[in-house]
Amino acid sequence: MVTLLRGADICAPERLGKQDILIEGQQITFIGDLPAEAFDGLPNSTVIDAQGLTATPGFIDPHVHIAGGGGEGGYANRTPEILISDIVSAGVTTVVGCLGTDGVTRSHADLLAKARGLEAEGISTYIYTGSYQVPARTLTGAVVDDVVLIDKVIGVGEVAISDRRSFQPTVEALAELVSQSHVGGLLSGKAGITHFHVGPYSTRLAPLHRLLDEYPIAPQAIYATHITRSPELLADAVDLAAKGAIVDMTAASTTTESLKRYIDLGGDLSRLTLSSDANGSLPQFDSDGRLIGMDVAKQTTLYDQVWACADMPGMDLSQAISLVTSNTADVLGLERKGRLRAGADADILLTDDNHTIQLAFAQGREVVRNGTPQIHGTFE
Missing domain, CATH: 3.20.20.140 (Metal-dependent hydrolases)
Structure with a gap:
């Protein structure tokens, strides 16, 4: 799966401003500005409008x-x-x-x-x-x-x-x-x-x-x-x-x-x-x-x-x-954790102005949406 988070205000934790985050599988592979046509017709891809949200690790x-x-x-x-x-x-x-x-x-x-x-x-x-x-x-x-x-x-x-x-x-x-x-x-x-x-x-x-x-x-x-x-x-x-x-x-x-x-x-x-x-x-x-x-x-x-x-x-x-x-x-000593950068694990929070988690990813998998967990334990 390939996911593009479009236009988030990135705190990586250093402030990077509004940029795109590309997730391929479990990793972040690119942070920057990607042209929309790069995703046209690409199978198994999702584009998410993250404008107005803050992205943190x-x-x-x-x-x-x-x-x-x-x-x-x-x-x-x-x-x-x-x-x-x-x-x-x-x-x-x-x-x-x-x-x-x-x-x-x-x-x-x-x-x-x-x-x-x-x-x-x-x-x-x-x-x-x-x-x-x-x-x-x-x-x-x-x-x-x-x-x-x-x-x-x-x-x-x-x-x-x-x-x-x-x-x-x-x-x-x-x-x-x-x-x-x-x-x-x-x-x-x-x-x-x-x-x-x-x-x-x-x-x-x-x-x-x-x-x-x-x-x-x-x-x-x-x-x-x-x-x-x-x-x-x-x-x-x-x-x-x-x-x-x-x-x-x-x-x-x-x-x-x-x-x-x-x-x-x-x-x-x-x-x-x-x-x-x-x-x-x-x-x-x-x-x-x-x-x-x-x-x-x-x-x-x-x-x-x-x-x-x-x-x-x-x-x-x-x-x-x-x-x-x-x-x-x-x-x-977790080199792939704690930062939003290419090569890091795709552990990402997207929060709104009220600090509500609108989206969260753990190693590229969506785990929270609109403040609600999307994964549960076997016996929950």
Whole structure:
């Protein structure tokens, strides 16, 4: 199939103005101005009038509990698997799945199977090996082996620090874990990152600073999330990003305030991403560590907050879109994702002035039309 998107205002994420986008199969093969006669009589071709719509890359969500998560309040608090329709309705065309707190009743075999299922249903998927705990639980017995031998494994995570639910690893143990993932990435041509869950405890990012200060760790191998828990943690994240690490904000109602503070503190926007934590549990604990409330993170929060950031005074659309496209693709080592350009995967959102997704493509396949998902899971 050949599809021509005619006259969209392209944010690739850099602003390209109104141009045409040619999709052949799963790829973008041309961006520019194509004469109408080029499509006259061409079989299996479709021309779509995209004038008045903004074209952006499909969003990349680097932190999704695709097979469910949680369990901090007992077996009845295990969150459900995510649905493909929920993912694409939020403009997300690529996800990275993770386990989280529960690496006991949740397995990497389930995580891998769920990732393959979502890909069969129409989006791109990757996973982290490991979970909160250290030593890491893996599929093969070693982090480096998982990264090298399993196609979908691009790193290890989410490894918990500064949290009561962490296994309280030593910095030396973290150094070994990060190094295994990094070397696995070198051997397999993958990102080889270590994705850190950062809790609310006062140590904040101190273990990660020590990794960079005391060990020969590549800064770009460290990827810390949940950095908006407190003003102090956010300031610490700015310092960590200045050393070359990558930091990630979990989308929430306060994302715009957090982003403004990050910018005001001199934070490097090129080293910042946004994620949803979708289908992960959102437990609330009292001062004694007792569970007092539970909620579930939603994929749509990410979509809403990206556009809220884009509407911030002084924030350019390209900057906001980069937080869920090109920045994330660079962190995860996904060369064919996160940008609208010839040779990239045809993951494309077309949105109107109200930020409604009028059309979305995942690897050239239409997955959303007029705000309604066009693909559904087998049992939806």
